[in-house]
Amino acid sequence: MPAKYVIHHKTAKPRFRPIGKLGIVEWREDCSGCHNCVKRDCVYRLYRDEADTLRNEVGYLDYIYQCKGCLNCIQNCTKNILTRVVNPEFRRLGDGYYTPDLILSTWYQAETGKIPVSGAGYGGPFSGPGFDSMWTDMSEIVRPTRDGIHGREYISTSVDIGRKLPHLEFENGRLMDDPPPLAETPLPVIFDRIPLHWNRGAVMSAVAMAAAEIGTLAILDEASLRESGGSLRSHAIPFITAPHAATTDPAEAATLAMIPDGPDAMAVQAALKREHSAEIVAIRIPAAPGVAGRVAELAQGGADVIQLAFDSHGRERGAAQPRHLRDVLRDTHTTLVREGIRDEVTLIASGGIAAAEHVAKAIICGADMVAIDVPLILALECRLCGECERGQPCPIALEEIDAGFGARRIVNLMAAWHSQLLEMLGAMGIREVRRLRGETGRCMFFEDLERDTFGRWFGKRKTDS
Amino acid sequence: MVRQEENGLVSTLPSNRHRPEPRPRDASPDQLESAEVSRRIRPAPPRYRNEIGKFGIHRGPQCAACGRCVDTCRHGVHVRPEGYLHVMRPYDYRCIGPGCGDTGSYCIDACPHGALKLAVNPVSETMGDCRWTPDLLLSNWAMAETGRPPGNHLESEVGASGGGFDRLRFRFPDSPPHGLSREDISTKLLLNRRGDSRPRIEIDIPWYGGGMSFGSTNLRALLGKARVAKAFNGFTCTGEGGYPERFIPYKDHVITQVATGLFGVREETIQRARIVEFKYAQGAKPGLGGHLLGDKNTPSVAAMRETVQGVSLFSPFPFHSVYSVEDHQKHLDWIAHVNPRALLSAKVSTPGDVDMVAVGIYYAGGHIVHLDGSYGGTGAAPNVAKKNIAMPIEYAIGRVHRFLVDEGIRDKITVIASGGIRTPADVAKAIAMGADGCVIGTAELVALGCIRCTACESGRGCARGIATTDDELLAMVDVEWCTQRLVNLYAAWRQMLVDLLYRLGLDSVSALRGRIDLLSHLDYENEA
Numbered sequence: 001m002p003a004k005y006v007i008h009h010k011t012a013k014p015r016f017r018p019i020g021k022l023g024i025v026e027w028r029e030d031c032s033g034c035h036n037c038v039k040r041d042c043v044y045r046l047y048r049d050e051a052d053t054l055r056n057e058v059g060y061l062d063y064i065y066q067c068k069g070c071l072n073c074i075q076n077c078t079k080n081i082l083t084r085v086v087n088p089e090f091r092r093l094g095d096g097y098y099t100p101d102l103i104l105s106t107w108y109q110a111e112t113g114k115i116p117v118s119g120a121g122y123g124g125p126f127s128g129p130g131f132d133s134m135w136t137d138m139s140e141i142v143r144p145t146r147d148g149i150h151g152r153e154y155i156s157t158s159v160d161i162g163r164k165l166p167h168l169e170f171e172n173g174r175l176m177d178d179p180p181p182l183a184e185t186p187l188p189v190i191f192d193r194i195p196l197h198w199n200r201g202a203v204m205s206a207v208a209m210a211a212a213e214i215g216t217l218a219i220l221d222e223a224s225l226r227e228s229g230g231s232l233r234s235h236a237i238p239f240i241t242a243p244h245a246a247t248t249d250p251a252e253a254a255t256l257a258m259i260p261d262g263p264d265a266m267a268v269q270a271a272l273k274r275e276h277s278a279e280i281v282a283i284r285i286p287a288a289p290g291v292a293g294r295v296a297e298l299a300q301g302g303a304d305v306i307q308l309a310f311d312s313h314g315r316e317r318g319a320a321q322p323r324h325l326r327d328v329l330r331d332t333h334t335t336l337v338r339e340g341i342r343d344e345v346t347l348i349a350s351g352g353i354a355a356a357e358h359v360a361k362a363i364i365c366g367a368d369m370v371a372i373d374v375p376l377i378l379a380l381e382c383r384l385c386g387e388c389e390r391g392q393p394c395p396i397a398l399e400e401i402d403a404g405f406g407a408r409r410i411v412n413l414m415a416a417w418h419s420q421l422l423e424m425l426g427a428m429g430i431r432e433v434r435r436l437r438g439e440t441g442r443c444m445f446f447e448d449l450e451r452d453t454f455g456r457w458f459g460k461r462k463t464d465s
Numbered sequence: 466m467v468r469q470e471e472n473g474l475v476s477t478l479p480s481n482r483h484r485p486e487p488r489p490r491d492a493s494p495d496q497l498e499s500a501e502v503s504r505r506i507r508p509a510p511p512r513y514r515n516e517i518g519k520f521g522i523h524r525g526p527q528c529a530a531c532g533r534c535v536d537t538c539r540h541g542v543h544v545r546p547e548g549y550l551h552v553m554r555p556y557d558y559r560c561i562g563p564g565c566g567d568t569g570s571y572c573i574d575a576c577p578h579g580a581l582k583l584a585v586n587p588v589s590e591t592m593g594d595c596r597w598t599p600d601l602l603l604s605n606w607a608m609a610e611t612g613r614p615p616g617n618h619l620e621s622e623v624g625a626s627g628g629g630f631d632r633l634r635f636r637f638p639d640s641p642p643h644g645l646s647r648e649d650i651s652t653k654l655l656l657n658r659r660g661d662s663r664p665r666i667e668i669d670i671p672w673y674g675g676g677m678s679f680g681s682t683n684l685r686a687l688l689g690k691a692r693v694a695k696a697f698n699g700f701t702c703t704g705e706g707g708y709p710e711r712f713i714p715y716k717d718h719v720i721t722q723v724a725t726g727l728f729g730v731r732e733e734t735i736q737r738a739r740i741v742e743f744k745y746a747q748g749a750k751p752g753l754g755g756h757l758l759g760d761k762n763t764p765s766v767a768a769m770r771e772t773v774q775g776v777s778l779f780s781p782f783p784f785h786s787v788y789s790v791e792d793h794q795k796h797l798d799w800i801a802h803v804n805p806r807a808l809l810s811a812k813v814s815t816p817g818d819v820d821m822v823a824v825g826i827y828y829a830g831g832h833i834v835h836l837d838g839s840y841g842g843t844g845a846a847p848n849v850a851k852k853n854i855a856m857p858i859e860y861a862i863g864r865v866h867r868f869l870v871d872e873g874i875r876d877k878i879t880v881i882a883s884g885g886i887r888t889p890a891d892v893a894k895a896i897a898m899g900a901d902g903c904v905i906g907t908a909e910l911v912a913l914g915c916i917r918c919t920a921c922e923s924g925r926g927c928a929r930g931i932a933t934t935d936d937e938l939l940a941m942v943d944v945e946w947c948t949q950r951l952v953n954l955y956a957a958w959r960q961m962l963v964d965l966l967y968r969l970g971l972d973s974v975s976a977l978r979g980r981i982d983l984l985s986h987l988d989y990e991n992e993a
Contacts, residue, residue, distance in 0.1 A: 022591065043928045043938065068920040070928030074588060075513030080554070084588050105848070115849065119921025119932065121749060121842045121885070121907055122851040123594025126628025135839070137817045138752035138854050140745040140783050141793055141825065357853045420849040426782075427752020427854050444817055444856050453860045457981045458989035 004154060005186045007214050007415035009113020012408040014381050016396045018107050020065030021090045021100070024073060030081050038076040044068055094384045097313040102354060103378055106413065110379035113412035115419050130314055130324040130352070131361045133446035138427035155425050156432035157418060159188045159369045161217075161256065161346050162280045163304040180304070181279040183217070183256050185369070187418060188433050189359055191218035191410075192309075192350045192371035193239055197388045199224070201399035206406025207376055208232035213411050219258055219371065237282065240272070258282040258307065261294070266301045280304045282348070289319045292332040299336060299345040307348040308332065308367075312374055314352020325352055326365050333366025333438045342438070356420035366438045379413040380406050498688070498944045500714035502696040506612030506956050509949040511558070512914060512942065518558030519589050519603055519619065522572070527580035528552070537575040539568075540616075557586070558603075561618040595626045596840060597907070597917050601887055605954065609912035612953035614961050622890040626840075629859035630891050632987045635969065642970045650963045651973035654902040656740070656879050657808050657832050666739060666808060669698040670959055671974045672892055675883055675906035676722045676744065676812075678706025679729075680757050680766040680778075681844050682932050683939050686913055687712075689947025694718035696948075697955050702742055702904075705755055705780060707769035708734040720810065723800065725754055726780030728770040735803045742835065743796065745783060746814035748884035749842020751855035754782035756845070758922055763934045794829035801830065808832040815839060815861035815884070820868035827869070827878045835904060836861050838884025843906045843932065845922035858884045859898070866899025866979060889961040899979045912954040913947055 024039075039046075046066050074082045093100040105116050127133045162182040169176040191207050204224040211218035212235040220236045239258045257278040259268050269281040282305035283298060285291060295306055308329070315322035329349055336342040349362045350371035362370050378384070381396045388394050425433060428442045436442070450461060510516075522542060530551050534543040542560050544553045563583065565571045573581050592599045604621035608614065615621045623631045654671040657663055674690045681704065688711060694701040695718045702720040703712070707729020712719050721738035723730050735741055746752065757766075757778040767774040787793050797809050810833035811826045813819065823834045838858020839851065862882050869875040882895040883904035892903045911917070914929045926933030930941025962974065971977055985991045 043925060044923070068923060068928065069591070069916075069918045070920065071517070071588070071916055071918075072513075072928055075515045075517065077515060080515040084591050086591050115847045117845050117847050117922055118851075118919035119843065119845040120910075120915065120917045120919045121596070122840050122848075123596050123917065123919070124626075124852060125595050126626040126631065126857065134853075135856050136854050138746070138814060139816050139818070140752075140813055141787055141790060141822060355849075357849050361853075420847065423753060423847055423850055424854065427850065441817075449856060449860045453863045454986050454989060457863070457984070458986040459992040460990045462988055462990060 005157065005215075005418075007113075007187075007411060007418050009412045009415040010408060011113075012111055012405060012412055014107065014111060015401075015405075016381055018065050018104070018381070019089045019093060019383065020067065020087055021104065022067045022069040023085055023087050024067060024082055025085055030079050032079045034078045036078055038073045038078075038082075041076070042073060043070065097352070098354060098374065098378070098384055103384065105355070106375055106378040107381065109416035110381075110409040110413040113415040115416055115423070127446045130326055131358050134326065134361050134364070135444045135446075135449075136357075136360060136364070136424055136428055137442045137444060139429050153426075154431070155422050156434070157188060157421060157425075158184055158186050158432070159346075159434060160184050161282075161305055161348075161369070163302070163346075164344050166341075166344055181255065183280055185216045187214060187216050187414065188363060188369035188421075189353075189414065189417065190216050190237070190348070190369065190371045191376055192373040193219045193221060194373055194376065198377050198382070198398065200388075200394075202401055202403035202406060203377075203380065203398060204228070205232065205403035206380065206401065206410060208236060209403055209407035210376075210410035210414070211235040213407060214414055216414075217256065239284075256280045256282065256305075258284055258305075261285040261298075265298065266303070269303065282307055282346075284309055286317045287325070287328055287351070288317050289323075291316075291328065292335040295332050295345075295347070296335050296339050296341070299341045300339065303345055305346040305348065307350055307371060310349070310351030312351055314354075314358075325349060325362065329362060329365035329367055330440070336366075337438070356417040357424065359417065359421055360424045360436065361443070363433060363436045364439055364443045368434075368437055375413060376410055379409045381409075498692070498948075500695075502692045502948060502952070504696045504952060504956065506953055507949055509610055509946060509953055511606065511610060512946065516556070516558040516606070517588050517592070517603070518560060518586055519599070520557060520560040520562045521584050521586040522555040522557040522560055523582045523584070524552070524555060525580045525582065527578040528576075529578055529580075531577065533575050533577060534572040534581060537570050538572050539570040540565075543572060555581075561616050564618050592916060594917065596624045596885065597887060597911070598624045602911060602916065605887075605908060605911045608957035609950040609954045612956045614957055614964075622888055624887065628988075629857050630885070630887075630894050633859075633894050633984050634987065635890075635893070635897075635965070636983055636985050637968045638970055641967055645967060645970060645972060647963050647967050649972060650966050651975070652959060652962060652966075654879075654974070658877050658879055659832055660877070663808055663832070664739065664806060668700065670955065671896065671902035671962070672886070672905050672958075673699045673720075673902070674701035674909060675841075675843070675904045676702035676704035676720070676742065677843055677906065677932075678704030678755075678757070679709050679769055680706040680761055680763075680934060683927075683930060683934070683942060684709060684711065685939065685942050685944045686910070686931050686947050688944045689913065689942075689951050690909060691715040691719055692944070692948040693951035693955055696952055697959075699955075700740060703729070703734075705729075705744065706757075706766065708737070709769065713737070722812075724780055725782060725784050726770075726778065728772070728778070728780075732803060735800060735807070738804065738807055740808045740810055740833070741800050741804065742810040742812055742833075743784075743800075744812045745787075746837065747812070747842060748814055748837035748839045748855065748858070749844055750846035750850045751814035751816070751839055752782060753847065753850055755780035758845075761926060761934045766934055790825040790829060793825060797830045810835055810881075812837055815855045815858060817856070819856075819861045820864045823865045823869060823878075823880070824872055824874070827872075827874050831878065833879045833881055834865070835881040835883065836865060836900075837904075838882070841884030841886070841906060843910055843921070858882055858886075858895070862895055862898045862900050863981075870979075889958040889965065892958070893962060893965050893974075893977060894984065896974060896977045897980050897984050899981075901975070901978060909951055909954070912950045913942060 090100050094103045160182040163180040208218045217235050217237050219239050221239050237256045237258050261283050265283050272278045272281050284307040287308045287310045310325045314325040346368045348371050349367035353370045353372045359370050535545045540559045542555050573583050589599045593602050600620040604615035604619040652670050654668050656666045690701040695715045700718050700720050703722050705724035716737050720740040720742050721734045722742045724744040759775050759777040764774050809831050811831050812835040813822050815838050826834045839855040879901045881902050882900040886903045886905050895903050913931050921932045925935040930938045
């Protein structure tokens with residue numbers, strides 16, 4: 001058995017004060033001066049220093065970020081002058097997909113590398129759109145779970161990238177085929193191209209360094225690669241937009257290169273393999289309606305790897321009523337299975353992969369692996385405020401980030417995601433992530449459960465308005 | 466303080482020099498309580514000085530202390546103790562809000578000086594979540610204080626999760642049938658339906674208390690749970706942390722749990738119990754084992770669990786001795802021989818094959834199958850597991866019920882549902898979908914002052930003194946108070962359940978089982 005894959009994490013405190021959720025404010029000017037201030041009794045000792053040492057900088061360990069909202073101070077104040085409020089800045093974070101809670105959770109993981117844990121059950125909505133309408137399965141007596149997280153059992157999270165043979169041919173006991181080359185990543189997550197407005201300062205270096213540290217790959221534009229002078233080469237997938245102009249070095253020495261889809265994609269792939277030393281070529285397709293057909297066509301035509309790029313909320317591009325990645329992937333996967341070529345091609349899903357659970361769920365829907373972009377930037381403390389897109393200064397000065405520090409935050413995030421992936425795989429009783437691909441039997445979908453339960457009792461579900 | 470700091474002598478304990486003793490206090494909170502517990506409702510006021518309500522009443526400086534508000538209010542908001550000149554600061558958590566305007570007891574209109582102001586309490590809006598809305602928390606507290614159903618100013622039946630229980634409603638007949646009186650309605654729940662040689666245990670209410678371990682939860686809160694179980698002839702469960710000596714006076718109402726870590730499982734704790742529960746999985750973290758943080762593993766916890774103090778305790782998942790239904794049967798046989806009088810219960814989570822698991826439990830000799838859905842749980846668990854693994858309890862109940870009916874064994878086994886049961890309405894809905902009864906956990910902790918801040922595992926443990934083993938935090942509650950809060954809650958729940966059965970025209974809670982025809986779903990056309 002190969003050595004266990006472990007991502008080592010090391011605390012990386014944020015450079016800027018994060019935005020917290022709850023704050024305690026004094027809302028009435030009625031303090032009795034009772035010298036009995038309950039804030040001193042905070043069990044988390046947030047206010048212990050207030051009276052004595054507030055003039056000292058407490059750094060990011062800010063009340064609002066740290067307040068756990070236990071209400072003790074509010075409920076014990078002699079004059080009842082304290083109240084709790086939700087930080088309005090917190091409410092403004094992100095959007096409906098990258099919710100404030102998701103962003104805070106990502107920051108926590110990037111800082112600590114640990115799995116977010118909380119008590120008192122799950123307080124969220126019953127279900128939701130997209131990934132929130134899937135529950136992964138577990139087993140308790142038969143088909144027992146795997147105990148991967150505490151180290152007693154080995155759960156592999158490795159995936160192979162590249163074309164696979166449909167079958168092997170032997171003659172007189174000798175293998176007659178020449179198996180195509182494969183690249184292996186120890187994690188079913190690679191790092192996607194970073195959108196231009198975030199690609200500032202050392203961001204790309206941080207992403208590439210993190211990829212190198214944990215042994216995965218980062219898709220980098222030719223320009224970034226060239227600027228780096230080759231130092232980022234080892235774990236990069238060069239994204240080559242103009243292969244014939246690429247007489248310089250981007251594709252050189254890269255085992256894996258990526259090109260955009262186009263009418264002559266297969267020809268470009270062949271040219272890259274012929275003229276440059278790229279061994280495996282990935283084709284990136286925007287996930288527009290009807291993309292399953294194009295994927296099947298490319299797979300039949302000999303494509304090695306196909307990346308399906310959704311928008312940042314995991315939706316189809318250019319559709320009036322875009323479907324979620326969940327449904328498009330299931331469709332694509334089923335199409336490839338029906339054509340008998342699913343095992344030959346590697347499918348990467350990207351866009352809208354925002355949390356560890358999405359990795360497992362996207363793979364269940366039929367991807368081999370995922371590529372992420374927004375979570376990487378969130379790990380670097382981004383608040384998704386969009387100021388950079390409007391040409392305004394960045395509140396967290398992304399352009400000044402130190403590459404090593406940024407890489408550390410990304411590695412931490414991946415450490416937390418890896419642990420959570422192990423939790424989910426372990427509960428499903430699955431020993432390796434490769435076997436999770438398309439395994440919808442280890443998952444329960446909202447619409448199926450509703451139909452089999454409430455549908456039986458109450459008839460038709462009203463159409464969602 | 467500064468000098469102290471330079472000397473490195475800063476106390477690690479927060480200053481409590483000036484803090485008044487928390488209320489209500491008895492002289493020695495750890496003196497042994499009487500083993501007799503009454504079902505009687507008595508006021509159990511909140512233990513904080515400023516209880517949180519939905520509304521706030523502010524009394525301005527115009528107040529002339531005329532006392533009109535005291536005479537007007539019927540909800541105990543305005544109080545002037547005997548012999549006092551001034552009116553106390555309003556107990557505004559009792560206020561029922563602007564709806565009071567029509568009742569003739571509205572202090573705002575009554576005040577001749579215009580000194581009173583009513584507003585929504587901003588704190589209440591920041592509490593809770595989709596499942597435990599602020600209204601559900603507040604109505605639970607009102608029940609725990611008064612023992613009566615909360616007022617109509619609170620939405621006390623459903624939360625805002627947008628699915629499952631929260632979208633189910635009862636269909637009441639236009640008028641209840643003749644001759645039914647509330648006193649005659651039975652809420653008893655039979656736990657042994659196998660018709661074997663073991664006792665035919667019946668409890669007075671169709672729910673019992675869920676397992677919380679010694680170590681995870683304050684012993685005083687646990688004793689409150691055990692005592693309310695005794696008062697209502699019900700049960701509570703030890704959880705995975707062993708059987709504290711102080712449970713022994715209530716042993717007829719305490720279930721011994723056998724979980725994967727086998728902490729505190731001994732011959733005498735098995736023999737002591739009338740029900741032994743196997744915990745295969747728990748809804749809070751389906752597919753994962755329990756985890757007690759090292760900080761909570763104090764000397765007494767370590768002694769109980771026969772481990773080393775300060776070490777984090779992981780329970781494996783699953784039982785590594787059980788990999789098939791046959792193994793499961795061996796497991797049950799083992800306990801059945803150690804205690805020939807005990808009923809056997811198996812607590813399982815809700816995977817896709819939960820119906821098969823339930824049938825397997827019956828054929829292996831189980832009396833109770835306890836389904837723990839994925840939205841409950843009181844302990845700390847990875848968020849990724851809480852949210853994503855295993856199906857919600859609402860789906861599992863119907864599946865299991867139908868499968869057991871088809872198998873012809875439905876009347877031979879008791880089905881218990883848990884994991885997100887917050888109100889008596891949830892209990893009734895679970896039963897109408899096919900369960901026999903429920904197990905509750907979070908609802909009990911909320912009655913003891915839990916606000917679901919979800920920070921159970923942070924720092925020294927629960928800041929509300931409930932899920933903690935920290936000596937100072939433990940002292941925030943005492944046994945008598947915990948008991949009374951729970952007695953009140955149970956009494957109010959029972960009253961609401963009886964009322965619901967009365968309106969449905971049913972003379973017992975067992976007659977409600979599987980009556981899906983009495984339910985409707987807001988998202989469906991309800992024409993099956």
